[in-house]
Amino acid sequence: MDGSKTPATAPVLILLGPPGAGKGTQARKLEQAFGLVQLSTGDMLRAAVAEGTEAGREAAAVMAAGGLVSDGIVTAILAERLDAPDCAQGVILDGFPRTRAQAEALDALLAAREQRLTAALSLEVDDAAMVDRIAGRFACAACGEGYHDTAKRPRREGLCDRCEGTEFTRRADDRAETVSARLAAYRRETAPLAAYYAAQGALRRVDAMNSIDTVAAELAAVVTRATA
Secondary structure (H helix, E strand, C coil): CCCCCCCCCCCEEEEECCCCCCHHHHHHHHHHHHCCEEEEHHHHHHHHHHHCCHHHHHHHHHHHCCCCCCHHHHHHHHHHHHCCHHHCCCEEEECCCCCHHHHHHHHHHHHHCCCCCCEEEEEECCHHHHHHHHHCEEEECCCCCEEECCCECCCECCECCCCCCCCEECCHHHCHHHHHHHHHHHHHHCCCHHHHHHHHCCEEEEECCCCHHHHHHHHHHHHHHHCC
8 A cells, every 4th residue: 555545536336236247247347438446345355365454464363263254344455445546546346335234334434535425336137037147157267257158258269358268167156046046145135235325316227138238338327427
């Protein structure tokens, strides 16, 4: 860290949506279009532990003892990450918050930094169609770029568009029955955040069943209006 702070006017966006809604793909497109940085909870946690930050050391101790990292530690790790110079143009939060308690913690963190949430972008999907969508997913083993059997094939068969890797993998939990259970869990635990952010006037809904490019265009229009 060099003491840099994310400006109060820099966009802070949240991506909401169930597994397979395309959050990762759309986050990358928003990064490219607006100069934002995607902040994934898992990535931030691993980086903080590896770098030995104050919050990272706390997380490492908890994990070493077999415990679950608390919301307070995750929020502290996010606070550290927001101070990094690459976040100066704004961020997209992916995977946090997941619960109302985390959403309230995020509100408090932003208020302390004299920032505010720009928008919560909800990728709206049809659950039955999502089962088919997720079951067809695969990814580049080298860089993680995501693909789909029908919706997004590599431009050159067998070659990753992003890094030209030739090995691809499929997640074991992308089976239809597992996907149904994950969607149910999302509806139960995380989807209520939509009501929380709607009450704040921050929720923006986008139909994520459209094509990737159509969804990206709609998200870009929403972000442009929200940051105008």
